[in-house]
Amino acid sequence: MPAVQETVDRVRAIDLDQYKWGFSTSIESEKAPKGLSEEVIRFISGKKGEPQWLLDWRFEALRRWRTLEEPNWARVHHPKIEYDELYYYAAPKKGGGPASLDEVDPELLKTFEKLGIPLKEQAVLAGVEGARVAVDAVFDSVSVATTYKEELAKAGVIFCSISEAVREHPDLVRKYLGSVVPVTDNFFATLNSAVFTDGSFVYVPKGVRCPMELSTYFRINEQNTGQFERTLIIADKGSYVSYLEGCTAPKRDENQLHAAVVELVALDDAEIKYSTVQNWFPGDKEGKGGIYNFVTKRGDCRGKNSKISWTQVETGSAITWKYPSCILRGDNSQGEFYSIAVSNGHQQVDSGTKMLHLGKNTVSRIISKGIAAGRSDNTYRGLVSAHRKAAGARNFTNCDSLLIGQECGAHTVPYIESKNATAVFEHEATTSKIAEDQLFYCTQRGLNEEEAVALIVNGFVKDVLQQLPMEFAVEAQKLIAVSLEGSVG
Amino acid sequence: MLEIRNLHAEIDGKPILKGVSLAVKPGEVAAIMGPNGSGKSTLSYVIAGKDEYEVTEGEVLLDGESLLGMDPDERAAKGLFLAFQYPLEIPGVATMTFLKAALNAQRKKRGEDEIAPADFIRSVNRAADKLGISREMLRRALNVGFSGGEKKRMEILQMALLEPRMCVLDETDSGLDIDALRIVAEGVNSLRAKNRAFLVITHYQRLLSHIVPDTVHVMADGRIAKSGGPELANELEAKGYADFAARPAA
Numbered sequence: 001m002p003a004v005q006e007t008v009d010r011v012r013a014i015d016l017d018q019y020k021w022g023f024s025t026s027i028e029s030e031k032a033p034k035g036l037s038e039e040v041i042r043f044i045s046g047k048k049g050e051p052q053w054l055l056d057w058r059f060e061a062l063r064r065w066r067t068l069e070e071p072n073w074a075r076v077h078h079p080k081i082e083y084d085e086l087y088y089y090a091a092p093k094k095g096g097g098p099a100s101l102d103e104v105d106p107e108l109l110k111t112f113e114k115l116g117i118p119l120k121e122q123a124v125l126a127g128v129e130g131a132r133v134a135v136d137a138v139f140d141s142v143s144v145a146t147t148y149k150e151e152l153a154k155a156g157v158i159f160c161s162i163s164e165a166v167r168e169h170p171d172l173v174r175k176y177l178g179s180v181v182p183v184t185d186n187f188f189a190t191l192n193s194a195v196f197t198d199g200s201f202v203y204v205p206k207g208v209r210c211p212m213e214l215s216t217y218f219r220i221n222e223q224n225t226g227q228f229e230r231t232l233i234i235a236d237k238g239s240y241v242s243y244l245e246g247c248t249a250p251k252r253d254e255n256q257l258h259a260a261v262v263e264l265v266a267l268d269d270a271e272i273k274y275s276t277v278q279n280w281f282p283g284d285k286e287g288k289g290g291i292y293n294f295v296t297k298r299g300d301c302r303g304k305n306s307k308i309s310w311t312q313v314e315t316g317s318a319i320t321w322k323y324p325s326c327i328l329r330g331d332n333s334q335g336e337f338y339s340i341a342v343s344n345g346h347q348q349v350d351s352g353t354k355m356l357h358l359g360k361n362t363v364s365r366i367i368s369k370g371i372a373a374g375r376s377d378n379t380y381r382g383l384v385s386a387h388r389k390a391a392g393a394r395n396f397t398n399c400d401s402l403l404i405g406q407e408c409g410a411h412t413v414p415y416i417e418s419k420n421a422t423a424v425f426e427h428e429a430t431t432s433k434i435a436e437d438q439l440f441y442c443t444q445r446g447l448n449e450e451e452a453v454a455l456i457v458n459g460f461v462k463d464v465l466q467q468l469p470m471e472f473a474v475e476a477q478k479l480i481a482v483s484l485e486g487s488v489g
Numbered sequence: 490m491l492e493i494r495n496l497h498a499e500i501d502g503k504p505i506l507k508g509v510s511l512a513v514k515p516g517e518v519a520a521i522m523g524p525n526g527s528g529k530s531t532l533s534y535v536i537a538g539k540d541e542y543e544v545t546e547g548e549v550l551l552d553g554e555s556l557l558g559m560d561p562d563e564r565a566a567k568g569l570f571l572a573f574q575y576p577l578e579i580p581g582v583a584t585m586t587f588l589k590a591a592l593n594a595q596r597k598k599r600g601e602d603e604i605a606p607a608d609f610i611r612s613v614n615r616a617a618d619k620l621g622i623s624r625e626m627l628r629r630a631l632n633v634g635f636s637g638g639e640k641k642r643m644e645i646l647q648m649a650l651l652e653p654r655m656c657v658l659d660e661t662d663s664g665l666d667i668d669a670l671r672i673v674a675e676g677v678n679s680l681r682a683k684n685r686a687f688l689v690i691t692h693y694q695r696l697l698s699h700i701v702p703d704t705v706h707v708m709a710d711g712r713i714a715k716s717g718g719p720e721l722a723n724e725l726e727a728k729g730y731a732d733f734a735a736r737p738a739a
């Protein structure tokens with residue numbers, strides 16, 4: 001899966017700024033009017049031909065959102081977001097939902113190509129073995145191309161855009177949408193519920209092991225358009241699915257808001273692995289113009305013996321506010337969170353996880369590796385809690401931070417709550433610096449400073465990289481190196 | 490091969506090297522002895538290009554080419570190797586991975602192709618066997634949890650693999666037991682060659698009875714105070730450094 005590899009090469013090749021994908025396509029787009037109102041929501045819902053229940057659901061969210069305040073507890077700072085100045089819907093005019101890639105706007109394909117996204121899936125289309133990654137590409141807000149659907153359909157796996165799911169599988173959507181992240185969960189999730197435009201839907205039926213890794217690339221393209229993705233993944237009893245998400249965005253002057261919601265549901269004995277490589281525009285050298293990434297990701301281990309793993313490599317965004325969480329409801333269920341968060345320049349990252357132990361003998365594991373360089377701020381915030389009934393709950397948390405240079409900061413904020421005396425929670429944390437002596441040792445052996453930093457950093461994040469699917473891991477490793485370019489010397 | 494001319498260097502404004510002059514010919518093994526704090530490690534760091542030392546006067550030439558303007562990695566690619574007195578740990582990076590990265594980085598700088606994986610493994614294994622380094626150790630993170638002696642052996646392994654022309658060894662013998670000392674000395678001796686030179690910093694005659702030097706220099710208070718043949722090492726062993734106690738510059 002060469003997506004990230006190609007992107008990395010491209011970044012290397014175009015040596016203009018810290019972030020080198022500053023272009024936008026000239027595809028005409030169709031926008032809803034600026035700002036947030038019943039009319040805009042009606043417009044979005046109408047565009048998608050949604051049923052009344054969903055429109056009502058959105059209205060309810062809007063009503064609740066108007067009563068909420070933007071949270072301010074995270075260690076991030078940004079200019080006030082003018083929600084009335086944003087566009088909440090933009091769709092490429094052509095290619096509203098083509099049946100095949102041939103029908104996709106060539107301009108659009110070119111954009112993907114520039115990004116190195118293998119949407120064209122040369123390999124896949126040519127039928128090359130080993131390139132079997134299904135891509136549900138989201139261009140701005142509308143899914144314009146989906147590959148490998150038939151193969152998945154054979155296995156009974158549903159993988160489509162959420163709009164399509166609303167039309168084709170309304171019962172599943174209605175049953176599970178908002179069941180993990182309720183409409184009123186938090187400011188950004190509620191906003192998303194009101195205006196979500198598109199995203200992915202996955203359903204893996206009972207006993208089915210999804211025959212390939214499912215993958216989505218996100219890209220924000222339209223100027224001033226908030227991106228409100230909504231993803232819903234359901235693994236029915238005894239099933240397994242691995243889902244990969246990766247993203248890039250073009251350069252912009254104004255900050256761009258991204259408030260996605262991802263809901264995962266694992267029933268009895270099911271397992272979901274969700275991996276993210278996130279590389280949005282972090283802002284220029286002064287920290288201007290990057291993406292604001294306020295995401296709600298939550299997995300519900302609803303059934304007994306179920307398992308949900310989050311693995312994330314975060315290298316982008318001006319501001320990241322993100323806490324992929326697990327609700328360990330089923331007895332013996334397991335939650336995992338593996339994270340690498342790299343911050344450089346003026347980036348602000350406040351990320352972590354929540355593990356809520358509700359069922360008996362539930363187990364969670366948190367491995368977080370924060371790397372701060374430049375003048376960035378990197379905070380790990382984690383909550384582990386055991387409910388009264390969570391007898392025998394266990395958690396192991398390991399949080400390591402690595403500082404590169406003198407002007408960055410790393411912070412660890414663990415919260416632990418236990419209402420059951422038999423729960424056992426362990427927490428380890430370290431903060432280290434790349435020592436001058438370590439760098440000198442490596443350079444004496446022939447590595448240049450950047451290679452030396454990359455090598456040391458890769459050693460630092462090894463435990464997490466190992467959790468990613470192989471190809472993804474190799475590319476994530478390179479992406480990390482690119483993100484840290486220019487952090488020493 | 491290596492020529493050091495009237496080298497002055499300081500750290501945080503404090504002069505440490507105060508006019509070191511020294512030449513090492515191709516094929517030569519030169520030893521540097523001298524009391525603690527006389528500037529031996531500093532000299533090795535300055536030769537290798539460590540950032541925090543400021544050279545205020547003098548020259549360091551490798552085959553007539555000045556090293557002082559080069560970054561440490563360029564010097565390494567030119568064939569300079571420093572075996573550290575205190576080798577550093579690189580957590581999470583398997584020794585094999587580190588060795589390969591270093592070797593290929595040097596080859597790249599010299600415009601050579603990357604080494605073929607099979608050749609790489611063969612040469613690492615060969616060098617490791619000679620030095621009594623186990624395969625298991627090669628898979629572990631570099632120097633992490635290695636004993637003092639194991640770290641020193643690992644330095645020699647790297648030296649053998651990188652095939653430098655100018656090898657500077659800073660107290661590679663300290664912390665070694667008798668067997669390890671013999672193994673390390675054999676490792677060095679087997680690398681002795683017409684076109685390769687060694688600068689061996691040590692406190693002990695013991696090492697020099699295994700690696701017999703061509704010349705011995707005594708460093709005191711940031712200068713070479715005396716030079717001679719191997720017999721000078723014996724003399725020092727008997728008499729100590731009393732004669733070279735810091736004295737005002739002549």
Ligand SMILES: Nc1ncnc2c1ncn2[C@@H]1O[C@H](COP(=O)(O)OP(=O)(O)OP(=O)(O)O)[C@@H](O)[C@H]1O
Binds near residue numbers: 500505524531
């Ligand atoms: N970072 C530093 N700041 C101040 N002084 C330093 C620094 N590094 C070294 N020195 C001083 O420089 C002098 C020479 O140190 P150096 O390590 O070169 O000695 P050495 O001959 O290698 O000693 P040893 O035999 O103990 O290894 C010492 O007085 C030491 O304290």
Ligand SMILES: [Mg+2]
Binds near residue numbers: 531574
């Ligand atoms: Mg020393």
